[in-house]
Amino acid sequence: MLAVVLAATASTLWGAGDFVAGLATKRIPVLVVALITWGAGLALTAGLVVLFDPAVPPARAIAFGLLGGVFGAIGLASLYQGLAVGRMGIVAPIASLSVLVGVVVGFLQGDRPTSVQLVGMVAAVSGAVLAAIAPDPAGPPHGRVAQGVGYAILAAVFLGGTLVCFDAAGESSAAWSALLIRSSSVPLVAIVALVTRPSISAVRRRDVGMLSAVGAADNGANVLFALATAKGLLTLVAVIASLVPVVTVLLARFVLHEHLTRHQVVGVVLALAGVAAIAAG
Helix, strand or coil: CHHHHHHHHHHHHHHHHHHHHHHHCCCCCHHHHHHHHHHHHHHHHHHHHHHHCCCCCCHHHHHHHHHHHHHHHHHHHHHHHHHHHCCHHHHHHHHHHHHHHHHHHHHHCCCCCCHHHHHHHHHHHHHHHHHHHCCCCCCCCCCCCCCCHHHHHHHHHHHHHHHHHHHHHCCCCHHHHHHHHHHHHHHHHHHHHHHHCCCCCCCCHHHHHHHHHHHHHHHHHHHHHHHHHHHCCHHHHHHHCCHHHHHHHHHHHHHCCCCCCHHHHHHHHHHHHHHHHHHHC
16 A cells, blocks of 8 residues: 555656646757756755665666666656647656556566456556547547657657666665666756757746756655555556656646546546555455
């Protein structure tokens, strides 16, 4: 049960962060948003490590943490760009299919959920798919792919790889796993930014504060998710991460007044019921 609570809290923070970052990327270049949010997250986690967990983890954990940072940089940049050019109600649910990567790897590692939990997993993933394939009245003509879908698929693949790296690196230390992931992603994005030189003219003082808060919440969620993988099965914890788009979609509905179709509503309800079944099992 503790693993479920930790993972659900992490996914809620991730979803809220994706919503705010997605709004910001409509005005500010993705690289600038990533540098501010991830830089703030790196500083916060470095402080946590120095204060509470200064012992350096084994080489295996370091390797997976750094690899997770590369995967996360590609995945989150793709997600932010997808949210910038497409509708949150379509892009976010597709990106949530990153859960499938964690589920497959978890089963290969020997995870064996109960029958009730398996039903919950199917319900949660099906809910995300329903939300993803809901028709978009404002979308492209029949037979054409909606804007942002390509970025969403790319995000799903690489964010799924990040979940697996979290599991491997978090076996030694949750705080270190979050620190290592940002230790590789921040320099990577900084190098790209130096080469491409994105404009910072649209960045206001309040944007820096807001995005720094997003970065702190995002890395806090990273630590919580790493703790969840240490307390529970990767297959189950990864599925609960599928709540991320549910949070984003609901925020888009109530803050931006985006229309939710009946399919999307059913998907949200089904995903939440699936998580409840996982917790009960």
